[in-house]
Amino acid sequence: METKKYxxxxxxxxxxxxxxxxxxxxxxxxxxxPPVIPDEVYILTTESGKxxxxxxxxxxxxxxxxxxxxxxRGIPFDEENIIVLTDSRGQPLDDIREAD
Numbered sequence: 001m002e003t004k005k006y007x008x009x010x011x012x013x014x015x016x017x018x019x020x021x022x023x024x025x026x027x028x029x030x031x032x033x034p035p036v037i038p039d040e041v042y043i044l045t046t047e048s049g050k051x052x053x054x055x056x057x058x059x060x061x062x063x064x065x066x067x068x069x070x071x072x073r074g075i076p077f078d079e080e081n082i083i084v085l086t087d088s089r090g091q092p093l094d095d096i097r098e099a100d
Contacts (some may be wrong), residue, residue, distance in 0.1 A: 007039040007040065008036060008037065008038045008039050008040075009038065009039060009040045009041075009042070010024075010025075010028075010038040010040070010041045010042070011042045011043075011044065012024065012041070012042070012043045012044065013043075013044045013045070014043050014044070014045050014049055014053065015045065015046065015048075015049045016048055016049050016052040017052075018052055018053045018056040018057050018062070019056075021041070021043065021053075021057065021063070022057075022062065022063065022066045025038070025041075025066065026066075026070075029070055029072070030070075037072060037073075037075075038075055039075070040075070040076065040081070041075055041077050041081055042081050042082075042083060043081060043082050043083065044083050044085060045082060045083070045084060045085070046084065046085060046092075046093045046094055046095055046096060047084050047092040047093060047094045048094050048095060049084075050079075050082050050084050053082055054079060054082065057077070058077075058078065058079060063075075063077055
């Protein structure tokens with residue numbers, strides 16, 4: 001068995017459409033030869049994005065269902081993998097509308 005020399009870490013930037021994560025994973029797993037199977041997944045988002053991602057991917061189990069459907073070993077993912085961007089004062093951003 002060949003041992004990988006590196007870890008596949010995927011970092012997503014997502015808003016309130018968490019399906020972008022499963023769609024991208026699908027493309028990397030099914031559309032690549034050899035498939036790219038991540039060891040870790042992190043998502044950069046806003047406060048409202050985090051709520052939607054938690055609801056869909058974690059609470060409704062869509063990411064776990066995706067992994068099961070495609071026979072993937074467990075890609076560790078929980079709420080700690082969702083990183084909320086903050087403003088210059090360290091306050092979580094609910095939306096990104098300005099450069100500030």
